[in-house]
Amino acid sequence: MKTYVNLLYSIINKIDNWESYNSEQKIKILKVFLEIKDNNEKFVGYFDKYSNYLSKITLNSFTKSVLDHKF
Numbered sequence: 440m441k442t443y444v445n446l447l448y449s450i451i452n453k454i455d456n457w458e459s460y461n462s463e464q465k466i467k468i469l470k471v472f473l474e475i476k477d478n479n480e481k482f483v484g485y486f487d488k489y490s491n492y493l494s495k496i497t498l499n500s501f502t503k504s505v506l507d508h509k510f
Contacts, residue, residue: 457490 453468460468465486466479475482 457486 450472453472457465462480462483465483469475469479469482469486473482
C-alpha cells in the first residue's frame with residue numbers, strides 16, 4: 440500500500456504545474472507513468488481538455504448525480 444501512496448504523490452508532484460509545461464514535457468510525464476509509446480499527443484490533448492473542463496465546473500456539480508458530462 441505504501442508503494443501506491445508514494446506513486447500517487449509522485450504523480451501529483453509531476454502534474455501539479457501541468458498548465459505551465461510545454462507539449463514535450465507533458466509527453467515525457469505521460470510516458471513515465473502510463474508507459475505508452477505511441478500517440479502521446481492524443482493523451483496530452485485529452486488531459487488538457489479535461490483539466491480545462493474541471494477548472495470551469497464547480498465541485499457541487501459532481502455531487503448532484505449528474506450523469507452526462509461533456510468535455
